[in-house]
Amino acid sequence: MTQDALIQLQHVNKDYQMGDVTVHALRDMNLDIATGEFIVLLGPSGSGKTTTLNVIGGLDRPSSGVVRVAGADITAYNNKQLTQYRRQNVGFIFQFFNLIPTLTAGENVEFALALVQKDGRRLRDRARELLDMVGLVDRADHFPSQLSGGEQQRVAIARALANQPPVILCDEPTGNLDVETGQRVLQVMRDLSREHSTTVVLVTHNSAIAPMADRVVRLHSGGIADITLNETPAPVSELSW
Numbered sequence: 001m002t003q004d005a006l007i008q009l010q011h012v013n014k015d016y017q018m019g020d021v022t023v024h025a026l027r028d029m030n031l032d033i034a035t036g037e038f039i040v041l042l043g044p045s046g047s048g049k050t051t052t053l054n055v056i057g058g059l060d061r062p063s064s065g066v067v068r069v070a071g072a073d074i075t076a077y078n079n080k081q082l083t084q085y086r087r088q089n090v091g092f093i094f095q096f097f098n099l100i101p102t103l104t105a106g107e108n109v110e111f112a113l114a115l116v117q118k119d120g121r122r123l124r125d126r127a128r129e130l131l132d133m134v135g136l137v138d139r140a141d142h143f144p145s146q147l148s149g150g151e152q153q154r155v156a157i158a159r160a161l162a163n164q165p166p167v168i169l170c171d172e173p174t175g176n177l178d179v180e181t182g183q184r185v186l187q188v189m190r191d192l193s194r195e196h197s198t199t200v201v202l203v204t205h206n207s208a209i210a211p212m213a214d215r216v217v218r219l220h221s222g223g224i225a226d227i228t229l230n231e232t233p234a235p236v237s238e239l240s241w
């Protein structure tokens with residue numbers, strides 16, 4: 001595994017200083033993730049799940065330790081290099097959706113695409129295709145305030161997939177979704193990992209999601225409590241929560 005790991009966390013610590021108190025958000029975390037792997041990071045609130053995604057995605061720097069992606073130590077990158085790394089490699093689906101309130105659903109997706117696609121017509125077609133994938137093509141002209149929480153989340157998912165990033169980092173994607181809609185978005189990500197070798201790291205506190213993963217990494221108090229390999233991941237249609 002170590003040889004062909006796409007993402008490697010080596011002795012990663014993340015501390016936050018809060019006055020006199022140091023919060024250890026991550027403690028000596030070591031983890032290798034292979035290309036095309038679908039990982040579920042499971043753990044209770046405060047266990048370090050979002051912090052792990054943030055250091056993998058270059059949104060946050062570890063206090064110590066190394067994060068390698070495709071062999072490159074991204075902790076050594078300056079801010080400009082990190083921005084470039086994120087733009088080219090990472091699709092984020094945040095725990096809180098971060099849609100741009102003044103743009104419609106369609107425009108939010110187009111905005112992400114516009115970073116690489118300059119042809120206006122293609123841009124609109126591709127945005128529609130992506131919204132269709134998450135079942136929202138009929139909501140393209142709605143502003144975020146005119147969408148339900150679950151619909152906003154699906155727009156955020158379409159946006160994250162826009163540029164076909166090799167790595168998708170996904171924070172509680174099913175938090176606001178009913179089972180049927182949730183299965184649909186999980187299926188999109190599962191298919192990307194199988195068919196396009198997209199590497200997916202999906203964070204949840206919901207253990208019902210875990211059987212669909214290739215590997216389940218359980219976090220506790222900022223460290224890895226255990227890792228389970230699913231030799232035959234369960235079909236998404238069999239999940240329920």
Ligand SMILES: Nc1ncnc2c1ncn2[C@@H]1O[C@H](COP(=O)(O)OP(=O)(O)OP(=O)(O)O)[C@@H](O)[C@H]1O
Pocket residue numbers: 016017018023024025043044045046047048049050051052095205
């Ligand atoms: N900016 C920050 N400043 C100080 N402490 C922080 C900060 N961000 C996170 N923490 C602390 O680090 C720990 C891990 O936080 P993290 O957000 O990674 O948890 P989580 O597993 O994603 O939880 P949740 O399921 O509630 O989203 C928590 O104890 C949290 O209070």
Ligand SMILES: [Mg+2]
Pocket residue numbers: 049050051095171
């Ligand atoms: Mg979190």
